[in-house]
Amino acid sequence: xxxxxxxxxxxxxxxxxTQTKPKGLxxxxxxxxxxxxxxLLSKLGIKKFIFVTNPKYKETYQKFLEKLKDSLGIDYxxxxxxxxxxxxxxxxxxAKTAVKEKFVLTMSDHLYEEEFLxxxxxxxGLIVDRIGAYIDKSExxxxxxxxxxxxxxxxxLNHYDGFDTGFFVLTPEVFKHAEDLVQKKExxxxxxxVKNAKLxxxxxxxxxxxxxxxxxxxxxxxxxxxxxxxxxxxxGWISRLINRKISTRISKYLVxxxxxxxxxxxxxxFGIFSALxxxxxxxxxxxxxxxxxxxDGVDGEIARASTRTSKLGGYIDSVLDRxxxxxxxxxxxxxxxxxxxxxxxxxxxIFGSVMVSYSTxxxxxxxFEDVYKVVxxxxxxxxxxxxxxxxxxxxxxxNQVKALFVILAVLSNLRVILTLILVWRTKRAxxxx
Amino acid sequence: xxxxxxxxxxxxxxxxxTQTKPKGLxxxxxxxxxxxxxxLLSKLGIKKFIFVTNPKYKETYQKFLEKLKDSLGIDYxxxxxxxxxxxxxxxxxxAKTAVKEKFVLTMSDHLYEEEFLxxxxxxxGLIVDRIGAYIDKSExxxxxxxxxxxxxxxxxLNHYDGFDTGFFVLTPEVFKHAEDLVQKKExxxxxxxVKNAKLxxxxxxxxxxxxxxxxxxxxxxxxxxxxxxxxxxxxGWISRLINRKISTRISKYLVxxxxxxxxxxxxxxFGIFSALxxxxxxxxxxxxxxxxxxxDGVDGEIARASTRTSKLGGYIDSVLDRxxxxxxxxxxxxxxxxxxxxxxxxxxxIFGSVMVSYSTxxxxxxxFEDVYKVVxxxxxxxxxxxxxxxxxxxxxxxNQVKALFVILAVLSNLRVILTLILVWRTKRAxxxx
Numbered sequence: 122x123x124x125x126x127x128x129x130x131x132x133x134x135x136x137x138x139t140q141t142k143p144k145g146l147x148x149x150x151x152x153x154x155x156x157x158x159x160x161l162l163s164k165l166g167i168k169k170f171i172f173v174t175n176p177k178y179k180e181t182y183q184k185f186l187e188k189l190k191d192s193l194g195i196d197y198x199x200x201x202x203x204x205x206x207x208x209x210x211x212x213x214x215x216a217k218t219a220v221k222e223k224f225v226l227t228m229s230d231h232l233y234e235e236e237f238l239x240x241x242x243x244x245x246g247l248i249v250d251r252i253g254a255y256i257d258k259s260e261x262x263x264x265x266x267x268x269x270x271x272x273x274x275x276x277x278l279n280h281y282d283g284f285d286t287g288f289f290v291l292t293p294e295v296f297k298h299a300e301d302l303v304q305k306k307e308x309x310x311x312x313x314x315v316k317n318a319k320l321x322x323x324x325x326x327x328x329x330x331x332x333x334x335x336x337x338x339x340x341x342x343x344x345x346x347x348x349x350x351x352x353x354x355x356x357g358w359i360s361r362l363i364n365r366k367i368s369t370r371i372s373k374y375l376v377x378x379x380x381x382x383x384x385x386x387x388x389x390x391f392g393i394f395s396a397l398x399x400x401x402x403x404x405x406x407x408x409x410x411x412x413x414x415x416x417d418g419v420d421g422e423i424a425r426a427s428t429r430t431s432k433l434g435g436y437i438d439s440v441l442d443r444x445x446x447x448x449x450x451x452x453x454x455x456x457x458x459x460x461x462x463x464x465x466x467x468x469x470x471i472f473g474s475v476m477v478s479y480s481t482x483x484x485x486x487x488x489f490e491d492v493y494k495v496v497x498x499x500x501x502x503x504x505x506x507x508x509x510x511x512x513x514x515x516x517x518x519x520n521q522v523k524a525l526f527v528i529l530a531v532l533s534n535l536r537v538i539l540t541l542i543l544v545w546r547t548k549r550a551x552x553x554x
Numbered sequence: 555x556x557x558x559x560x561x562x563x564x565x566x567x568x569x570x571x572t573q574t575k576p577k578g579l580x581x582x583x584x585x586x587x588x589x590x591x592x593x594l595l596s597k598l599g600i601k602k603f604i605f606v607t608n609p610k611y612k613e614t615y616q617k618f619l620e621k622l623k624d625s626l627g628i629d630y631x632x633x634x635x636x637x638x639x640x641x642x643x644x645x646x647x648x649a650k651t652a653v654k655e656k657f658v659l660t661m662s663d664h665l666y667e668e669e670f671l672x673x674x675x676x677x678x679g680l681i682v683d684r685i686g687a688y689i690d691k692s693e694x695x696x697x698x699x700x701x702x703x704x705x706x707x708x709x710x711l712n713h714y715d716g717f718d719t720g721f722f723v724l725t726p727e728v729f730k731h732a733e734d735l736v737q738k739k740e741x742x743x744x745x746x747x748v749k750n751a752k753l754x755x756x757x758x759x760x761x762x763x764x765x766x767x768x769x770x771x772x773x774x775x776x777x778x779x780x781x782x783x784x785x786x787x788x789x790g791w792i793s794r795l796i797n798r799k800i801s802t803r804i805s806k807y808l809v810x811x812x813x814x815x816x817x818x819x820x821x822x823x824f825g826i827f828s829a830l831x832x833x834x835x836x837x838x839x840x841x842x843x844x845x846x847x848x849x850d851g852v853d854g855e856i857a858r859a860s861t862r863t864s865k866l867g868g869y870i871d872s873v874l875d876r877x878x879x880x881x882x883x884x885x886x887x888x889x890x891x892x893x894x895x896x897x898x899x900x901x902x903x904i905f906g907s908v909m910v911s912y913s914t915x916x917x918x919x920x921x922f923e924d925v926y927k928v929v930x931x932x933x934x935x936x937x938x939x940x941x942x943x944x945x946x947x948x949x950x951x952x953n954q955v956k957a958l959f960v961i962l963a964v965l966s967n968l969r970v971i972l973t974l975i976l977v978w979r980t981k982r983a984x985x986x987x
Contacts, residue, residue: 436916440912440970443912447901451898454901459897461891464887464892468901472880472904472905472908475908475912478912478916479915480873482915483872483911483915485919486915487865487869487872488869489922537873544869545866548866
């Protein structure tokens, strides 16, 4: 499949920002809208992109797409709509010369979450969302469906079945209908072509998508993208109840300024710093350690919200986390000047806290699957990093460092043993073969 | 594809052992020959097996195959050759009634390594090995090839191109040639059918395969299978030069008596025992720890040699290894009664020794590939477990425990840092997307 992206509109409602650049090149959550869409679609196997833009934006888009071509391994064609004032239906019409096969059609100012696109490209016609969980319904374009086809479309339908997501899966046949209308009328909107062609309605409901017309919508889109970035990360209790509430706010601010890897590195430095503070004040160190645990969520959130996740980033982050935990426990241990026997407890705590991670990562390395997905009981085991760090802060604040080490020594190693037992129970069938 | 296995021969040369059971059910390296072949072929996607056996063995095979049916998820048919004395060509002929499609044909007394089978099933005709690395060439059946077809076959060819591996990929067409011969002669050997049908020759050279006719050959087969079990395990220097030389001898002995998991568990207990010995004698503990490192190879060798490898087994083994290392270092530390500052060094050594494993397993969990394969420079980094344990033994013998902890603290953490750098260099392209 190819993709046609309509980017000929002049985006007059965006205020200052679109005086210099087209709407599709505005950054939302750290990445240009068009960049996000091209990246996600190319990940789904679409490698040829046809951009319809106006003469004014031609050069800007050309430069931008040339960069994407190299980094994403895609091909692109720019088609000029010399009369953008004739409407987005006319923009689709001019794409006709470049389109060869079945294609997806979307707008340069529409954002979608990855799961939406994954489902949408398997459907046909106009993709309709029956729920519209993330949009302003009063402003949205509605559709009425009859026998699987779009019967009516518009902002002010009295009875409607769902919302126009601005995403289509079409065949070149649609150009006949576009041509009919273009010959009859000066201004042709896409919705007129949809109605005229009686396009099928493909349902993809409940996922995040929206169009960004105003600076307020741009902010809102960022808000949702950061919020969605927390989905399915397998957080512990403390993360869900406390850390994520704060880290997502920080991410919303930082996503416009820093890359995920810069944040990984800064969080690492902050964690090491929190460890050293133990020599000055243990309660303060505990609080800083908990803050570093909150900050530790930011790199991942920003990476996911801005489609910049990388396995390498995740890998480095994990190894550095182990060093932060080690540094904190060792510095805390040194600060309390333990005796011979207590160093044994400390050793168990230090070892156990790496082993919690080792035992789950080694599982993934062996089975190529997430232990939390395959062994659901794992989710209820206490002792994940967020929980251990929160406990550490509390015990540091109440000056219970020795008790903390005893708890960590027992909790972490017990968790590893339970992990082994749970994995054994789930997988032992394998051994009888 | 289906598989036909000829198991009608009476195996008179095997001595005592075949008076009670057919040759295919003799265990070689801990698993019956037929079980191995069925298991490996089913792993390659062959799920229907046709066994040709004689009336005497029928019941024994039936019982055995019924068990395999459940554990391997295969289907089987038993075809009786009422006249086993008419030769193995006649056995192939009687399979005719059960064969429906293209099939592989092999003998119940032939052993193959997995890689051989993987290649062989993609070829056609009689599989020929031009090298014959593992067989007694004077005893082997030779073949002469002309224009890709078998021109002559026999034990005493003057000029030959390779050896008959006893493995075939055939179509039901071969039965015509079998029938011709069966109608003309009383005793029909497979080699006569091969020659008569002018079978194509498919080459798979250099891999392990052999037939087991005598108790000596049974021993030799076990020797080779254990030896091959070491291939591609990514060993460090000490493993290659010392540990494997000893562990393979132990494996040869134990493969007939213990399962891989029993050995994993015993090795773990032995490792913990070696740690405790530190309180009695540090040099002795060091030697026992090195012995436990040697024993640690045995479970994997036996598992691979007897086709009983399991991800679960590997997983449990790895986690237990971490506990053995921790126990040894902690016990050794306690035995030397370190002062406050030296406990810091010990903590680094304990932490670093887990992190060496963590950093490579976390890589595999992220990238689903082996870091040693993707980053070849990793192979030359010192500090793998076998090397650390050997060093530990040496330093324990020479009473240099403090120096040992300093070296381990530096070596292991340096190795982790170098791992991060090497991975970063190899994978950073990923980040620019």
